[in-house]
Amino acid sequence: MLVLIVVVIVLVLGFVLVQRIDQGRWHRYQFERDIFFRNHPYQYVGNEQFEQQLLISKPAQRKLINDFMWKNDQQVIYKKVLVLREIEQQQRTTVKVIIRELTLGYVEQDYAASLCQQLQSTDFEIGRPIEVLAEFTLATRKDQLYVSHIKLDLPFDPRQVKLHLLDATKEK
Structure with missing residues (x-):
């Protein structure tokens, strides 16, 4: 039972960590895209x-x-x-x-x-x-x-x- 609780906690923490990393990548992409658009407008x-x-x-x-x-x-x-x-x-x-x-x-x-x-x-x-x-x-x-x-x-x-x-x- 204790092993199951530890596995669930590790999975939840892993999911939260992956989500934060992905969110940081998305914000960095949006920032770089906006700079590119300002430097290269239509x-x-x-x-x-x-x-x-x-x-x-x-x-x-x-x-x-x-x-x-x-x-x-x-x-x-x-x-x-x-x-x-x-x-x-x-x-x-x-x-x-x-x-x-x-x-x-x-x-x-x-x-x-x-x-x-x-x-x-x-x-x-x-x-x-x-x-x-x-x-x-x-x-x-x-x-x-x-x-x-x-x-x-x-x-x-x-x-x-x-x-x-x-x-x-x-x-x-």
Whole structure:
């Protein structure tokens, strides 16, 4: 009887140990995958029509202007941004736009849902961002510089996005 209890305890401890090791491997894999995705995003090669407009909050505007040290004499600036699906939001589809770890804003809800549906079989679904060119229009009001609007080089119809995506890792 004592031998049976010792065997059961050893099996339970062995199972718990194996489970913790596997959980550590899974977390390490997720971390390395996220780093790979950030270093190798999909590239969107568009027609530079800038058909999608993005709303940006005032604190994000100030941080953006300060981080990039933009001046009053610059009216239109072009920068690459990352369009990224937020994985935590399972009940509704949200797609955010970031630049240098600063969240600029969120893509319109209907557009985001359609975009995620079109890119369902790609790595975008699990967190790989899309690198997109953005047009920042600066303006001044009462001697205060602000970002009047941001336009993304994404088509009006999100079904066309998949046709213009490039995966740089597959080309090598």
